[in-house]
Amino acid sequence: MSTVAETSMTLTPEHDTRPSASVRSRLQDALPKIVLAPSFAATVVFVYGFILWTIYLSFTNSKTFPSYAITGPRAYQRLWRWTFESDPPSSWYTSITNMGIFGFLYIFICLALGLFLAILLDQKIRGEGVLRPIYLYPMALSFIVTGVAWKWFLDPGLGLEQTLHQWGWTSFHFDWIKNKDFVIYTVVIAGVWQASGFIMAMFLAGLRGIDGEIMKAAQIDGATTFQLYRRIVIPLLRPVFLSAFIVLAHLAIKSYDLVVALTSGGPGGSAWLPSNFMYEYTFKRNEMAVGSASAVIMLMTITAIIVPYLYSELREKPR
Structure with missing residues (x-):
């Protein structure tokens, strides 16, 4: 018990x-x-x-205020009809042309320059601890600050051209920021300056993650430095290339504030990107449906870039 x-x-x-x-x-x-x-x-x-x-x-006829009556794809038709007219009443043609120029140069130069700087720092050079934060510093700035700083630097009456004239080089001229045919390239310069350091950090992390034994084995087999990077290092950096491409493409498509701060849209809207077109037509020209249509096209572009990347990252690896 x-x-x-x-x-x-x-x-x-x-x-x-x-x-x-x-x-x-x-x-x-x-x-x-x-x-x-x-x-x-x-x-x-x-x-x-x-x-x-x-x-x-985007499927309505909204103007200044939203209209909820469906009118079909008229906004898209107006958008693309303006694109192919000889004298379009909008800058959509200019916007998508600039997007092609800016996107290609911005991504290509950032990848090439970032890889070069990463390879340079990976050689264990003196002062690496000082150079790394210098390269990374521009990415800590907002696009507004970057745009204003480069606007001062590229202004013919204030920056580089004026300074060289004062030093006696009066034949030097650099008026791209006021030239409608070259203003988009000033956006490329400012964008590359800001993002290349961040891409460098991504590539440097990838380089430091490569097994040193693979490198030593290739050197023992007689591989030159060029062959080492071309056949071993760069192929192993493929995931870094893909990630850097996604980041840069995303930044390029939504680069609104950099264009506004640097060029104020350029002469006659010659520096517009699709993001600038969308803002202008939605909030200033009272064409909300057309602005929404351009925003949907931007969304589809970003989706077309990101979905394949997510698929490649999330799909089950073959055993």
């Missing part, structure tokens, strides 16, 4: 604590969901909800 009593006495406290332990464990499991719920709801409403709303408006 005493044994049974002792057993019951020892089991009773455990039995009493089980409900509270169960409630505590449930609260611990639910706490992350409770904490993340407000931000998740805000993301659903203010990101995906407004994306759907923008797509809806």
Whole structure:
């Protein structure tokens, strides 16, 4: 009897604590969901909800204020009809042309320059600890600051040209920022200056992650430095190239503030990118449907770039 009593006495406290332990464990499991719920709801409403709303408006005839009557793809037809007219009343043709020029040069030069700087720093040169933050510093600045700084530097009456004239080189002229045919290239210069250091850091991390034994084995086999980088190092950096391309393409497509701060849109809107077109027509020219259509096209472009990248990253690796 005493044994049974002792057993019951020892089991009773455990039995009493089980409900509270169960409630505590449930609260611990639910706490992350409770904490993340407000931000998740805000993301659903203010990101995906407004994306759907923008797509809806692109199929209406909205002007200054939203119109909820569906009119079909008229906004898209107007947008592309203006593109192929000889004298379009918009700058959509200019915007997509500039996007092609800016996107290609910006991505290509940043990749090439970033890889070169990463290879240079990977040689364990003196002063690497000083050079790294210098290269990375521009990325810490906003596009507004970068645009204003380069606007001062490239202004013919204030920056580089004026300084060289004061030094006696009066034949030097560099008026790209005021030339409608070359103004987009000043945006490329400022963009490359800001992003190449960040790309350098990505490539440097990739280089430092390569197994040194592979490099030593190739050198023992008689591989030259050029062959080493061409046949071993650069192929191993393929994931870094892909990630850098995605980052740069995303920055290029949404580069609105850099264009505004640097060129104010350029002479006659000659420096416009699709993001500038979308803002101008939505909020200044009272063509909300056309602006929404251009925003949807930008979204489709970004999706076409990001989805293949996500697919390559998330797909199951073959065993």
